[in-house]
Amino acid sequence: MMTQIQSAVLQAEHLSKSFQIEQTGISVIKNVSLEVKAGEFVAIMGKSGSGKSTLLSLLAGLDYPDKGRVLLNQDDLTLMDEEQLALKRQRDMGFVFQSFHLIPTLTVTENVSFPLQIAGLVDDDRVDELLNAVDLNHRRDSLPHQLSGGEKQRTALARALVSKPSIVFADEPTGNLDEKNAQQVMDLLINLQQSFGSALVVVTHDQAVADRADRVITIVDGHTV
Ligand SMILES: Nc1ncnc2c1ncn2[C@@H]1O[C@H](COP(=O)(O)OP(=O)(O)O)[C@@H](O)[C@H]1O
Numbered sequence: 542m543m544t545q546i547q548s549a550v551l552q553a554e555h556l557s558k559s560f561q562i563e564q565t566g567i568s569v570i571k572n573v574s575l576e577v578k579a580g581e582f583v584a585i586m587g588k589s590g591s592g593k594s595t596l597l598s599l600l601a602g603l604d605y606p607d608k609g610r611v612l613l614n615q616d617d618l619t620l621m622d623e624e625q626l627a628l629k630r631q632r633d634m635g636f637v638f639q640s641f642h643l644i645p646t647l648t649v650t651e652n653v654s655f656p657l658q659i660a661g662l663v664d665d666d667r668v669d670e671l672l673n674a675v676d677l678n679h680r681r682d683s684l685p686h687q688l689s690g691g692e693k694q695r696t697a698l699a700r701a702l703v704s705k706p707s708i709v710f711a712d713e714p715t716g717n718l719d720e721k722n723a724q725q726v727m728d729l730l731i732n733l734q735q736s737f738g739s740a741l742v743v744v745t746h747d748q749a750v751a752d753r754a755d756r757v758i759t760i761v762d763g764h765t766v
């Protein structure tokens with residue numbers, strides 16, 4: 542098991558990405574290589590517009606790089622089609638976004654169990670475990686619009702971890718929360734990640750979040766520095 546703890550869950554090699562705007566190609570990610578080890582917590586920092594969200598979407602197989610490759614548990618995401626990527630995301634990844642991305646017509650419980658459901662699984666004990674872990678058992682039948690920002694993001698945390706992903710990606714997960722809720726959500730995210738052993742990659746502006754990471758990667762103008 543020791544070798545597994547040390548092994549890389551995610552390896553990005555020489556990633557480049559441009560966006561075509563009218564006739565001009567704008568280079569947004571420039572030859573970025575990085576590695577995330579199993580169970581490791583990595584923070585990605587950088588100014589607005591430096592390419593953090595673009596990098597995260599390449600790492601998570603939400604978009605394809607122009608050059609380079611991304612290995613998740615040894616599988617090259619850049620060789621997969623959309624369907625294979627969707628399956629890979631279901632099985633191996635969890636996501637937390639700044640704007641929560643909950644399904645508005647589903648209750649808290651249904652949102653949390655959604656990743657299991659689309660994978661054809663039922664695990665009510667696991668859903669209960671997560672609802673308790675984020676202290677939302679008493680809100681389990683509420684709809685997202687009935688929740689505070691902090692409660693919405695705690696629902697999203699439970700959903701991100703319900704299928705025991707090997708890695709969780711979070712893009713400014715506390716960006717829409719006040720300081721108190723931001724602190725609570727980050728505490729929970731780190732506790733959950735540690736107790737379930739998932740790796741965690743968090744894009745953040747918040748130095749307090751970065752201070753708690755095992756490692757900080759800084760992006761300046763599409764490069765790692
Ligand atoms: N789909 C897109 N089409 C064109 N330009 C984009 C697209 N996505 C991002 N960009 C540009 O890439 C740069 C980096 O964006 P982003 O990765 O969102 O930065 P960050 O998350 O660090 O604020 C910005 O200049 C942005 O305008």
Ligand SMILES: [Mg+2]
Pocket residue numbers: 593594595
């Ligand atoms: Mg961004």
